[in-house]
Amino acid sequence: MTHQQQRYAELFAAEAREHLAELSSSLVELDKQPGNRSLLDSVFRSVHTIKGMAAAMGYEVVTRLSHNAESVLAELRENRRQVDSATIDLLLEAFDQLGGAVEATVAGVEPPDPAVTIERLVLWRRAGERAAAAAAPDTSITAPLEKSAPKHRPKDPGRLRVDVRKLDALMNLTGELTILRGRLLALTADHSSEPLQEAMEQASRLIAELQLQVIESRMEPVSELFDRFPRLVRDAARTAGKEVELSISGRDLELDRTLLNAIADPLVHLLRNAVDHGIEPPAEREGSGKPPAGRIGLAARRERSRVVIEVTDDGRGINLETVAEKAHGAGMIEADAKPQDLELFRILSRPGFSTADSVTTLSGRGVGLNVVEECVKALGGSVELTTDRNVGTRLRLELPATLAIVRALIVEVAGQVYALPTTFTRESFELPGPAVERAHGREWVNWRGSRLPLTRLRPLFAAGKNSDNRDDGAMSRDCDDHVLRVVALEFGATRTAISVDKFVGEEEVVIKPFDLPRGAIPAFSGATVRPDGRPALVIDVGSLAQRISTLNL
């Protein structure tokens, strides 16, 4: 492929995907408003554009599929046929095929055979011709007075498509610049030269502004993701024989592209759960005085520097007693413990925990929530579940708006400085050495009424070093065992404690991803440079917790 062909192929992929995403959400909307003319027009235009581009690229399967779908849409536009649910289903099937064909073609593999779908599209048109021949066409057309089609994101000529790797490189450079700024500030702090101070201050402001702009250039509206969900919910509801209305708010909120990709799967899980296990069948709903169609809400909003995404349903809620019973049966909680909502989530999200055999028919919910929690935690976020019997369930995901900057506890271990993201730290405290217990072949500390396994980081982190490390001697002098500096960590369902040599403070750090040298301990997610110019490794609490459990248990 020549460079130019490569560039066309990339443009095609990006633009076709954009249209496909819009297609499925517009179509679901059209199902609700079959007379909405501008929605129909917008669907037609998208298919038409895909066809034109595919033909120009010589992508035969994509061209044929979109051409046949376009013919069906043309008949609808010319009012020769009315939009009905069967037609919507047919078009959804065609767009699925189309999406598959686009992805396959872009990936350079043979697309799946579209013959069956094309045959159906052709049959649909023949059926129309026969009907038209048999009877005079119905000229009464439903007045299209509904609200207009979803707003096209303006594709103004001022918008550029940029390879995300270039943005990553830019982000990386800006990160280094920010770090350098910290260093310069520290170096010049003692100088009394006023012009120098002024210049430094100005440079500092500009760098901060630059960083903000670069971070923003990586942001995309959540609608890129959310607009896929009406279709998903519709399909899930059909399969489950339920009626569901999905309302979405906060589509314009912007999130880092990486985060947006990462939360797609968790949200799919949560929405499916809400349809399958939250919303009751129509008859049951009417029995308890609710409207037959269940309501699922998906909302995104900003709270301070965090982004909150909520999935709510007005279904049957979760039976707390059943959960508590099961949890007790599985030895997860004491017999008399009353799990509150917060803990409830923790219990539900234990791998393998499910109330499938109970009256609440929450089958599969356990595994799903486990995946959701792990994913959200790995992003530095948190999940919270609240539920009300017969009123509904609310899942609240709190996420950072960007992954590039985190708040971290700065600690020292074996003469090196490390950053510990505070997302996972529960508390740091000092403990007299003798307070450490020994049992089951390991050390334990008491923290707020529970016993946490203790792992001393010094031997762990020093293990990879040469035995002649000069820090070793200094360490044993500096950090006596009379006082232990402990950090209580929580990662998913894992609670553990680590001890460090020294607490340095808490700072916002700019994380730069890095490749670990071979043989290194896989417990770091990146590096940052401290204001004094010394590098610090950012501890990846997830893999550290995992490593600790394999080391000790």
Add this chain to the structure above:
Amino acid sequence: MSRTVLIVDDAIFMRTMIADILKGAGFEIVGEASSGVEAVQRYRELKPDLVTMDIVMPDMGGIDAVREIVKEDPKARILMCSAMGQQGLVVEAIQAGARDFVVKPFQPSRVLEAVQRLLG
């Protein structure tokens, strides 16, 4: 002096492809537009020697845009870019004042031929 062109299409993909063909032949792309409304505005500002015009677009289709542009500048030289199966629309566009048309997928030679003829 090289001839100036305004490219109108709602797909960036298509605009890029047309621009590449024309640039390769020494034309100067002075502007792009992604809807009919925008095309009319840009034409007014830029007074290009030539316009390539897509037919199916949001916010006023290509044929209406041709009518608007020709109303303001009867000498406007507009080349319609249509997809397969739009013969009827092409005829309408020509009646509205477009000078010629090419059919997607483009043969670069066919596009250049049409453009040269239009400007010749």
